[in-house]
Amino acid sequence: KQYRVALIPGDGIGPEVVAEGVKVLKEIEKVDSTVSFSFTEFPWGCEYYLENGKMMDDNALEQLKDYDAIYLGAVGYPGVPDHISLRDLLIKIRKGFDQYVNLRPVTLLHPELTPLKSKAEKDIDMLVIRENSEGEYAGAGEWLFKDKPEEVVLQTGVFSRKGTERIIRHAYEEARKTNRTLTSISKGNALNYSMVFWDQIFEEVGKEYPDVQTYSYLVDAASLYFVSQPERFEVVVTSNLFGDIVTDIGAAITGGLGLATGANINPEKKYPSMFEPVHGSAPDIAGKGVANPIAAIWSVSQMLDFFEMEEWGEAVLTTIKKIIKEGTYLTPDLGGNASTEELGNRFVELLLLE
Amino acid sequence: KQYRVALIPGDGIGPEVVAEGVKVLKEIEKVDSTVSFSFTEFPWGCEYYLENGKMMDDNALEQLKDYDAIYLGAVGYPGVPDHISLRDLLIKIRKGFDQYVNLRPVTLLHPELTPLKSKAEKDIDMLVIRENSEGEYAGAGEWLFKDKPEEVVLQTGVFSRKGTERIIRHAYEEARKTNRTLTSISKGNALNYSMVFWDQIFEEVGKEYPDVQTYSYLVDAASLYFVSQPERFEVVVTSNLFGDIVTDIGAAITGGLGLATGANINPEKKYPSMFEPVHGSAPDIAGKGVANPIAAIWSVSQMLDFFEMEEWGEAVLTTIKKIIKEGTYLTPDLGGNASTEELGNRFVELLLLE
Ligand SMILES: CC(C)[C@H](C(=O)O)[C@@H](O)C(=O)O
Ligand SMILES: CC(C)[C@H](C(=O)O)[C@@H](O)C(=O)O
Numbered sequence: 001k002q003y004r005v006a007l008i009p010g011d012g013i014g015p016e017v018v019a020e021g022v023k024v025l026k027e028i029e030k031v032d033s034t035v036s037f038s039f040t041e042f043p044w045g046c047e048y049y050l051e052n053g054k055m056m057d058d059n060a061l062e063q064l065k066d067y068d069a070i071y072l073g074a075v076g077y078p079g080v081p082d083h084i085s086l087r088d089l090l091i092k093i094r095k096g097f098d099q100y101v102n103l104r105p106v107t108l109l110h111p112e113l114t115p116l117k118s119k120a121e122k123d124i125d126m127l128v129i130r131e132n133s134e135g136e137y138a139g140a141g142e143w144l145f146k147d148k149p150e151e152v153v154l155q156t157g158v159f160s161r162k163g164t165e166r167i168i169r170h171a172y173e174e175a176r177k178t179n180r181t182l183t184s185i186s187k188g189n190a191l192n193y194s195m196v197f198w199d200q201i202f203e204e205v206g207k208e209y210p211d212v213q214t215y216s217y218l219v220d221a222a223s224l225y226f227v228s229q230p231e232r233f234e235v236v237v238t239s240n241l242f243g244d245i246v247t248d249i250g251a252a253i254t255g256g257l258g259l260a261t262g263a264n265i266n267p268e269k270k271y272p273s274m275f276e277p278v279h280g281s282a283p284d285i286a287g288k289g290v291a292n293p294i295a296a297i298w299s300v301s302q303m304l305d306f307f308e309m310e311e312w313g314e315a316v317l318t319t320i321k322k323i324i325k326e327g328t329y330l331t332p333d334l335g336g337n338a339s340t341e342e343l344g345n346r347f348v349e350l351l352l353l354e
Numbered sequence: 355k356q357y358r359v360a361l362i363p364g365d366g367i368g369p370e371v372v373a374e375g376v377k378v379l380k381e382i383e384k385v386d387s388t389v390s391f392s393f394t395e396f397p398w399g400c401e402y403y404l405e406n407g408k409m410m411d412d413n414a415l416e417q418l419k420d421y422d423a424i425y426l427g428a429v430g431y432p433g434v435p436d437h438i439s440l441r442d443l444l445i446k447i448r449k450g451f452d453q454y455v456n457l458r459p460v461t462l463l464h465p466e467l468t469p470l471k472s473k474a475e476k477d478i479d480m481l482v483i484r485e486n487s488e489g490e491y492a493g494a495g496e497w498l499f500k501d502k503p504e505e506v507v508l509q510t511g512v513f514s515r516k517g518t519e520r521i522i523r524h525a526y527e528e529a530r531k532t533n534r535t536l537t538s539i540s541k542g543n544a545l546n547y548s549m550v551f552w553d554q555i556f557e558e559v560g561k562e563y564p565d566v567q568t569y570s571y572l573v574d575a576a577s578l579y580f581v582s583q584p585e586r587f588e589v590v591v592t593s594n595l596f597g598d599i600v601t602d603i604g605a606a607i608t609g610g611l612g613l614a615t616g617a618n619i620n621p622e623k624k625y626p627s628m629f630e631p632v633h634g635s636a637p638d639i640a641g642k643g644v645a646n647p648i649a650a651i652w653s654v655s656q657m658l659d660f661f662e663m664e665e666w667g668e669a670v671l672t673t674i675k676k677i678i679k680e681g682t683y684l685t686p687d688l689g690g691n692a693s694t695e696e697l698g699n700r701f702v703e704l705l706l707l708e
Contacts (some may be wrong), residue, residue: 117470137544139546143547153514157510161502189436223606227469227581245573248577252582
């Protein structure tokens with residue numbers, strides 16, 4: 001099988017970490033004759049913006065639409081406001097390609113990585129499924145009586161039946177397929193429209209999945225449990241904003257954003273899906289060859305799963321755990337002194353031993 | 355000075371823990387001739403609801419309005435839906451008495467209480483000031499095309515200039531008075547109306563407080579830092595929903611909801627303020643005499659601060675740390691085998707040694 005991958009290395013450390021991810025895919029191609037990857041690089045991002053006044057070409061989505069996947073490094077640059085770099089690239093692709101499923105694994109790769117006293121790998125291993133297309137992030141609102149004493153600003157979350165059902169259904173399917181429990185995170189006792197609706201749909205759709213064991217937590221309680229009892233969670237489904245928050249708590253308990261990945265999926269494959277490390281562009285260390293490529297390599301694991309090459313996806317994740325355990329080829333942020341490239345090289349060696 | 359305190363012991367363990375808090379106030383009255391407290395008990399809560407079909411008397415706010423403070427135990431009971439027990443008592447008092455400031459200390463009382471590997475008391479000691487009257491909790495919304503495929507549910511956060519300014523100003527005052535940094539938590543990169551407005555007001559009001567050092571974090575980053583670097587925070591100001599979430603993370607890193615307190619303040623003292631442990635009514639252990647009264651006693655410390663008896667407020671907090679350190683008069687949830695009452699008795703002994 002042949003997969004076309006669009007690369008948007010982006011800003012800062014983006015290109016450095018994406019290079020290592022691509023290295024992994026090329027190595028797999030070498031040893032697995034059933035698969036081949038082609039790569040096309042797009043020069044978009046904040047540097048492009050500073051030269052051309054836009055983050056991407058005007059017809060960027062048109063250019064990207066026939067790829068099987070987009071592999072994104074990082075976006076953001078001092079001097080370019082966040083709302084431009086994010087809205088005009090990251091968010092534009094998420095929305096334009098209806099990538100309504102955001103998959104964020106929260107998995108402890110090594111016991112030393114967690115700041116929690118008595119948690120081991122078996123305690124922190126969940127998949128958070130975040131709604132990625134609407135909800136609190138719909139961008140709807142009203143700004144009234146500007147600068148007057150009676151000024152009032154409204155922000156409206158938009159929860160459609162279609163949008164709410166499809167994400168919840170996706171989560172039930174995942175829980176059933178992998179034989180895990182499903183936990184919904186909401187806030188029906190205070191958000192008296194949207195979250196009451198969310199809870200209703202969670203129950204409604206659940207009737208079709210009597211085999212899936214479910215739980216439902218308030219977002220405040222869930223946030224507490226992420227820290228005190230992460231072992232409660234297996235598959236988690238939640239709204240756009242709540243998913244944003246709890247996955248950052250998830251990053252905190254597994255060693256930080258440097259080790260967090262996210263897949264933005266259009267399950268129908270009508271449009272390409274996008275794979276990205278969650279970390280930023282880290283301009284302070286860009287170009288020094290010390291960036292940690294593990295999150296970007298984890299994104300490759302998610303891409304392989306999405307291509308239904310789950311064995312390779314699994315092998316990449318196992319190798320990540322191995323290289324961390326081995327401890328001799330880690331970047332400075334993990335207490336080692338390897339370069340980005342040295343880590344990547346050692347990674348492919350270990351992967352082939354798998 | 356003479357203070358009138360309205361007691362709403364409420365449900366489950368509420369009456370047991372409130373009794374110990376009252377004991378502390380009575381002890382203070384005994385040894386400090388400048389002050390006296392009078393107590394009036396109101397039988398409201400879920401049991402009252404089951405008998406009378408309402409959580410409180412119809413004219414409850416009228417009955418409460420001349421007290422200096424309300425001391426609430428806990429509300430909630432199996433069989434009474436949350437939205438009734440909360441909306442018709444807790445939320446009704448918060449809103450009816452314009453208690454727009456919610457003060458939640460996040461303070462580590464003893465190093466063994468935190469689940470975090472390398473944090474000590476000096477690292478976790480902040481005051482979260484949560485907006486308590488509007489914002490995401492305004493209860494505004496719309497439920498359209500019910501049960502149709504095009505069904506869509508809207509939930510609108512309402513941020514008024516008045517409401518936003520007054521909470522932010524209150525926080526700046528607190529930071530100035532106590533010579534601490536002030537951190538605002540918001541989400542301007544995704545909530546493009548409400549949180550852009552919040553950030554604007556935070557900056558605007560800040561111009562009057564050039565002496566206060568400020569920080570501004572996105573709620574996702576802040577949630578991560580609460581776990582990885584809580585030492586970043588001193589005074590924190592945030593919206594109703596975000597405050598709800600981060601204070602539960604705060605509870606998680608300091609030993610759980612059993613040790614969390616919250617004050618609902620009307621700073622103008624036009625209406626009474628309300629002091630409550632954050633924990634629930636814990637029906638499973640109610641009536642057994644094993645409930646931990648420390649959060650309820652901490653509420654008393656907040657009440658004393660509010661009455662401008664800061665020395666006593668401080669003494670109560672110091673004594674809480676002492677009784678935990680001593681370790682011999684703790685309830686089962688903290689690994690001891692004292693009863694609620696034994697803990698309370700030992701507490702007043704220690705307090706008088708202060
Ligand atoms: C950059 C920001 C808009 C984004 C979000 O909130 O979705 C980020 O925090 C994330 O989690 O991918
Ligand atoms: C009970 C609930 C409505 C309440 C809230 O969300 O405000 C509680 O979680 C709290 O933090 O006091």
